[in-house]
Amino acid sequence: EVQLLESGGGLVQPGGSLRLSCAASGFTFTNYGMSWVRQAPGKGLEWISAINSGRLYYADSVKGRFTISRDNSKDTLYLQMDSLRAEDTAVYYCAKEVMGYGYFDYWGQGTLATVSS
Amino acid sequence: DIVMTQSPDSLAVSLGERATINCKSSQSLLFSSNNRNSLVWYQQKPGQPPRLLISWASTRESGVPDRFSGSGSGTDFSLTISSLQAEDVAVYYCQQYYTSPTTFGQGTKVEIK
Numbered sequence: 001e002v003q004l005l006e007s008g009g010g011l012v013q014p015g016g017s018l019r020l021s022c023a024a025s026g027f028t029f030t031n032y033g034m035s036w037v038r039q040a041p042g043k044g045l046e047w048i049s050a051i052n053s054g055r056l057y058y059a060d061s062v063k064g065r066f067t068i069s070r071d072n073s074k075d076t077l078y079l080q081m082d083s084l085r086a087e088d089t090a091v092y093y094c095a096k097e098v099m100g101y102g103y104f105d106y107w108g109q110g111t112l113a114t115v116s117s
Numbered sequence: 118d119i120v121m122t123q124s125p126d127s128l129a130v131s132l133g134e135r136a137t138i139n140c141k142s143s144q145s146l147l148f149s150s151n152n153r154n155s156l157v158w159y160q161q162k163p164g165q166p167p168r169l170l171i172s173w174a175s176t177r178e179s180g181v182p183d184r185f186s187g188s189g190s191g192t193d194f195s196l197t198i199s200s201l202q203a204e205d206v207a208v209y210y211c212q213q214y215y216t217s218p219t220t221f222g223q224g225t226k227v228e229i230k
Binding site: 046047098103105110 | 157161167168169172178214217220224
C-alpha cells in the first residue's frame with residue numbers, strides 16, 4: 001500500500017524558514033517523480049515544485065525561495081522553505097507522480113505551514 | 118502557463134440526479150503522440166487530500182464508481198456524476214499535464230439540494 005506522510009509544518013514568522021519532509025513507502029521511491037502541491041486555507045490547489053530524474057522544477061511563486069530535494073536511501077522527499085511570506089500559509093501535500101506524466105495518483109495527508117507574526 | 122477555468126464554481130443537485138462540471142483550458146491538451154487529452158479530475162472531501170478519479174480526460178481509475186465519467190477533447194472537458202450520492206459531496210478539480218507547469222482549475226463545490 002502506497003503511503004506518503006508529511007511532517008515539518010508549523011508556525012513561523014515572516015522571513016523565517018521551515019523544512020518539510022515526506023516519508024514514502026509501498027512503492028519503489030527512486031523510480032518516480034515527486035511533487036509538492038499546496039492549498040491555502042479555503043482555496044484551490046497550487047503545484048509548487050517537482051523533482052524527476054534529478055531535474056528540479058519550481059513555480060514562479062516560490063522560485064529562489066524554496067528548494068526541493070530527495071534522499072532515495074531514506075525514501076524521503078524534502079522541501080526547504082526560506083524567506084517565508086504570509087501568502088505561503090497553506091497545507092502542503094507531497095504527491096507521487098504517475099510515471100512519465102505530471103499528474104498524481106497518491107497524495108499525503110498534508111502538513112500545515114502558517115506564516116504569521 | 119495554461120489557464121484552467123471550471124464552471125460553475127458551485128452547484129447543488131438532488132440525490133439521484135445528474136451533476137455536470139465543466140473545465141476549459143486556454144490551449145489544447147491533445148497529445149499528438151497518442152491522440153489523448155492530458156487532463157485529470159480529482160475529488161477532494163473536507164479535511165482530506167485530493168483523490169484521483171479520471172485520467173486522460175475519460176479513463177476512470179480503479180475503484181472509482183462508474184457513475185463518474187469524463188468527456189471532452191481539445192480545450193473543453195466535463196466531469197459527470199450520473200446519479201449523485203451523499204458521499205459525492207466534495208470539491209472537484211481538473212488539472213492539465215500537457216505542459217509544465219501543471220495547472221489546476223479553481224475547483225467546483227458539489228452539494229446536495
